Amino acid sequence: MPEAAVGGAVHGSGHPVHVDGEVVATKRIGGYQHLTLTAPGVPEGFRAGNFVAVSVAGHVARRALWIHRVRASSAFGPTLDVVVERRGDGSGWLAAQPVGTRIAITGPLGRPFALPKEAVSCLLVGEGYAAAPLFPLAERLRERGCAVSLVVSAPDESRLLSALEARRSARSVTVLTADGSVGLRGRVGDHVGDLLARSEADVVYAAGPHEVLRAAASAAERVGAWSQVAVETWTPCGTGLCHGCPLPVVGEDGVARVVRACTEGPVVRGDRVRWDDL
Amino acid sequence: MSAQLPGPVMVASGCGGTGRELEAFAGAAGIAGLHLVTRSITLDARPGGAAPRVAEVPGGLVNAVGLPNPGLEHFLATELPWLVRAGVQVTVSIAGATLGEYADLARRLSRAPGVVGLEVNVGAPDDAGTGLFEVREPYHSASVVAAVRREFPSDRPLLAKLRPDVSRIVEGARACHEAGASAVVIGNSVPAAFPDGRAGGLSGPAIAPIALRCVAAVRAALPDVPTVGSGGVRDLASARAYLDAGALAVQVGTALLHDPTTVARLRADLAEETP
Numbered sequence: 001m002p003e004a005a006v007g008g009a010v011h012g013s014g015h016p017v018h019v020d021g022e023v024v025a026t027k028r029i030g031g032y033q034h035l036t037l038t039a040p041g042v043p044e045g046f047r048a049g050n051f052v053a054v055s056v057a058g059h060v061a062r063r064a065l066w067i068h069r070v071r072a073s074s075a076f077g078p079t080l081d082v083v084v085e086r087r088g089d090g091s092g093w094l095a096a097q098p099v100g101t102r103i104a105i106t107g108p109l110g111r112p113f114a115l116p117k118e119a120v121s122c123l124l125v126g127e128g129y130a131a132a133p134l135f136p137l138a139e140r141l142r143e144r145g146c147a148v149s150l151v152v153s154a155p156d157e158s159r160l161l162s163a164l165e166a167r168r169s170a171r172s173v174t175v176l177t178a179d180g181s182v183g184l185r186g187r188v189g190d191h192v193g194d195l196l197a198r199s200e201a202d203v204v205y206a207a208g209p210h211e212v213l214r215a216a217a218s219a220a221e222r223v224g225a226w227s228q229v230a231v232e233t234w235t236p237c238g239t240g241l242c243h244g245c246p247l248p249v250v251g252e253d254g255v256a257r258v259v260r261a262c263t264e265g266p267v268v269r270g271d272r273v274r275w276d277d278l
Numbered sequence: 279m280s281a282q283l284p285g286p287v288m289v290a291s292g293c294g295g296t297g298r299e300l301e302a303f304a305g306a307a308g309i310a311g312l313h314l315v316t317r318s319i320t321l322d323a324r325p326g327g328a329a330p331r332v333a334e335v336p337g338g339l340v341n342a343v344g345l346p347n348p349g350l351e352h353f354l355a356t357e358l359p360w361l362v363r364a365g366v367q368v369t370v371s372i373a374g375a376t377l378g379e380y381a382d383l384a385r386r387l388s389r390a391p392g393v394v395g396l397e398v399n400v401g402a403p404d405d406a407g408t409g410l411f412e413v414r415e416p417y418h419s420a421s422v423v424a425a426v427r428r429e430f431p432s433d434r435p436l437l438a439k440l441r442p443d444v445s446r447i448v449e450g451a452r453a454c455h456e457a458g459a460s461a462v463v464i465g466n467s468v469p470a471a472f473p474d475g476r477a478g479g480l481s482g483p484a485i486a487p488i489a490l491r492c493v494a495a496v497r498a499a500l501p502d503v504p505t506v507g508s509g510g511v512r513d514l515a516s517a518r519a520y521l522d523a524g525a526l527a528v529q530v531g532t533a534l535l536h537d538p539t540t541v542a543r544l545r546a547d548l549a550e551e552t553p
């Protein structure tokens with residue numbers, strides 16, 4: 001079973017690096033911009049659930065981005081993919097950068113998803129661009145012989161990450177959109193209980209907005225399954241230095257604490273998050 | 279009696295995590311010999327403030343982190359030993375609600391193995407709001423310095439970190455020096471507000487000229503008071519500006535949040551520069 005991911009060691013991913021990276025491909029898919037970056041040392045140390053912190057011209061704070069995929073080799077050497085939603089001037093800048101732009105990248109950062117020791121069955125639930133880390137997770141789980149059921153959700157079709165490739169690693173893929181434009185209509189909260197029952201999963205992994213994480217964690221708790229959630233918060237530095245990304249949790253000793261989402265998280269056990277305080 | 283000051287580059291309080299996170303970014307020289315000022319440690323654990331704790335503004339950040347820290351006992355048991363073993367030169371920043379708390383912190387830290395020096399955080403941008411001993415007048419900071427100095431041997435560095443307010447900085451520096459501070463750190467985040475009006479402190483490149491003005495004022499009026507510059511240091515040029523103005527050392531805060539290798543680079547750049 002996955003270990004509790006609250007408190008303890010620094011940087012779950014071993015040794016992050018701060019390097020000069022480069023945009024080697026950029027592609028608009030639906031509402032998101034998919035960037036492929038070189039960042040020597042980052043793809044090599046990657047585990048599913050890690051993120052990178054990137055610098056944006058003219059800005060002091062970093063922008064955290066989930067790592068969606070790594071390739072061990074390509075014409076450019078090892079690369080990593082991130083999915084950018086244009087929300088503010090930082091993400092807008094990133095999405096607009098052409099191939100060849102150099103970007104300072106720090107990573108891999110944060111505690112990744114813990115993998116089960118045995119070949120159990122797993123339900124993966126993600127929404128929007130934040131579903132990105134579930135795709136490499138699905139591959140890792142399949143390699144370990146786990147049966148993977150993947151649920152990809154979005155407000156509408158334009159914000160649905162393509163599950164096409166994931167069909168190779170997942171036993172079943174369910175698509176949900178809030179407006180019903182494709183797949184089942186509704187939100188994760190409406191369907192996760194049924195989907196969990198059908199998958200008979202022992203472990204639930206979730207990535208997305210807080211309400212999605214909470215719905216997945218509560219569904220897991222109701223049936224006695226483990227859950228791990230990748231909590232996205234505003235992380236000014238991403239490296240654990242500033243304490244600017246508080247994540248309220250309950251420690252293994254039952255004591256309420258506030259930890260750093262970027263360092264003790266972003267992946268934590270779903271039953272340890274104090275959702276009302278988040 | 280004068281204490282050997284840490285420097286010439288230090289990690290500013292609250293911008294180096296627990297210290298350990300910097301190991302990955304320490305470069306070829308490694309983390310040994312790094313001068314770290316810890317985040318401010320209080321007697322009891324503090325969870326820190328509510329989100330958002332940090333906001334981005336042009337030229338810097340506004341922060342109201344609320345001094346999250348595990349409390350003195352936990353710090354001594356779990357964080358300090360790792361740092362000392364790794365060869366980090368540790369200056370512990372302390373913050374208290376009363377003079378008695380400051381004295382208590384100083385007494386216990388004077389006996390902790392491996393602590394190089396102390397820094398008293400007497401210029402927090404919203405001290406009263408954060409539950410700290412409120413510093414309005416120079417004698418307030420001086421009374422903190424005196425309370426700490428009584429408990430902390432005079433041959434060990436005690437830094438007094440002051441608010442970079444040019445109208446008060448000379449008096450504040452004089453009072454702290456007379457009360458026993460080995461050096462004054464000028465300054466801290468500048469009192470500011472988040473876009474929604476909440477109190478916080480401004481840090482980063484935007485405040486470098488403000489702190490530099492304060493360093494110059496103190497150097498001119500009090501040439502015998504050792505000073506440390508803090509505010510917007512991010513590269514050799516911005517560090518040089520403080521050192522050329524007479525500061526003996528600089529502290530790097532916000533720049534580390536932007537690039538965690540800043541201190542390692544600056545240490546190397548300064549070492550290369552001095553023949």
Ligand SMILES: Cc1cc2nc3c(=O)[nH]c(=O)nc-3n(C[C@H](O)[C@H](O)[C@H](O)COP(=O)(O)O)c2cc1C
Pocket residue numbers: 242243244290291292293317318332339341343345371399439465466467480481482483485508509510511529530531532533
């Ligand atoms: C996120 C953050 C946390 C801070 N925490 C502390 C603290 O605990 N104690 C303290 O004395 N100063 C604290 N400071 C102030 C810095 O140590 C530094 O003096 C100030 O930010 C100015 O330097 P800079 O422009 O290099 O950041 C903090 C600053 C920031 C940005």
